[in-house]
Amino acid sequence: MAVDEGVAPATGSGDAGTVHRLKPNAVGLLGVVFMAVATAAPITAMTGNVPFIVSSGNGVGAPASYLVAMVVLAIFSVGFTAMARHITSTGAFYGFISYGLGRTVGLASGLLATFAYVIFEPALIGIFSSFATSTLKDQTGLHIPWWVFAVLMLGVNALGTWFGISVAEKLLVVLLATEVTVLAAMAVSVLFHGGGPDGFSLDPVNPVNAFKGTSAGLGLFFAFWSWVGFESTAMYGEESRDPKRIIPKATMVSVLGVGVFYVFVSWMAISGVGERNAVRVATDNPLALFFDPTEQYVGHWAVVVMQWLMITGSLACGMAFHNCAARYVYALSREGVLPSLQRTTGRTHPRHGSPHIAGLAQTAVSAVLIGAFWLAGKDPYSGTYVLLAILGTMAILIVQAVCSFAVLAYFRSHHPESRHWFRTLTAPLVGGVAMLAVVVLLVSNMGAAAGPESGALLLRATPWLVACVALGGIGYAQYLKHRTPERYALLGRTVLEETKER
Helix, strand or coil, rough: CCCCCCCEEEECCCCCCECCCCCCCEECHHHHHHHHHHHHHHHHHHHHHHHHHHCCCCCCHHHHHHHHHHHHHHHHHHHHHHHHHCCCCCCCCHHHHHHCHHHHHHHHHHHHHHHHHHHHHHHHHHHHHHHHHHHHHHHCCCCCCHHHHHHHHHHHHHHHHHCCCCHHHHHHHHHHHHHHHHHHHHHHHHHCCCCCCCCCCCCHCCCHHHHCCCCCCHHHHHHHHHCCCHHHHHHHHHHHHHHHHHHHHHHHHHHHHHHHHHHHHHHHHHHHHHHHHHHHHHCCCCHHHHHHHHHHHHHHHHHHHHHHHHHHHHHHHHHHHHHHHHHHHHHHHHHCHHHHHHHCCCCCCCCCCHHHHHEEEEEEEHHHHHHHHHHHCHHHHHHHHHHHHHHHHHHHHHHHEEEEEEEHHHHHCCCCCCCCCCCCCCHHHHHHHHHHHHHHHHHHHHHHHHHHHCCCCCHHHHHHHHHHHHHHHHHHHHHHHCCCCHHHHCCCEEEEECCCCC
């Protein structure tokens, strides 16, 4: 096995010789956790989503909506991690679903997941550029066009993927540590001061209150949205040390760790401004829900730091999604779904073992999308970020639901000896149904979630675009099955010798 050259024998049905592989043993448990948590972008999820949930969703029950979402996602992760102990695939959902529900559904799901991650990066470039422009203007008086920051982030993301996962990991560790620290400082300070004007109350974390408010469905959707990307742990299996042990642990740590943090921070933010004032504050000045208690209980310096960390947090999130997208493109390409891709985006860097060409392709796609939104005169936040995030979230939620049902089928057909009433039956069934329910919440609340872009053509086309990608995958898989069965046989089956399905 020529590991140094980034190449290893392919295994699985329809063995086609060799495939280029990612660098093995490049990242450990904490590295995988950091990559997954970065996609959740804690500071962006808190300062961006919580005020909206409070003002337009379930009011002071926002922390309870995070609690409900954490429980649902933890149940989903039980089945997801059970499958991760048997299969290690850079394609994650693509590989899992291909083994569970067959190659046709697998390819459709793989294309949907790729589609989601590909558009998440330009979405995060939009919010990064918005934060950077407004913060620089507020604190220095300089006005720099948002597209300048967009170009900067495109370059940073491309370089990060080129030099491999270990480089991205080191940068993300620093960025995540700082944003988590400043949010925790605010929350702990409120806690030690005994709460805000109204003291402490358990109402914000009462699960019943997750289903109350102006629009409980909208609040719950935004809570689930705050976790998008946590499942990316599985796609780093090929590059991690002892993936059968690390990936399940990293997934549960990401879900539960992020969940407890979200519940605590959002609860303390609401307590800090006072429960009776929370909805008014979140409506009149959304960021004040976090800036006011931070200023009062920590100091003005922390507010200034928080503003800058909103920029670096969105940068970290965009970088993580760039890595996810590049790995999905690489996973599909190396199997020769299209022969030309196997020789281009299906290759890895001879020294760094990174999907460098797939990363450059992702950068090009992101640049085109950002350019299109710029030409259309869309605001980088309310236009680019919101519209693309809703589109990508719908796609990835559908894939998560399908993956849950794939777990049911996989253990029934491949490992009946490992079947368990909860891990491989009840948990994936409940998780799959819950994910479909979240999709329904999204569809029924898309207009409200899009805010000023509620009438946008892209928003109206979102369900149709998702359906077209899925149907296109099904149709192409059937074409391969009848015209080139040897290529069809490889779909979702390229796992490497030391991490093969077992």
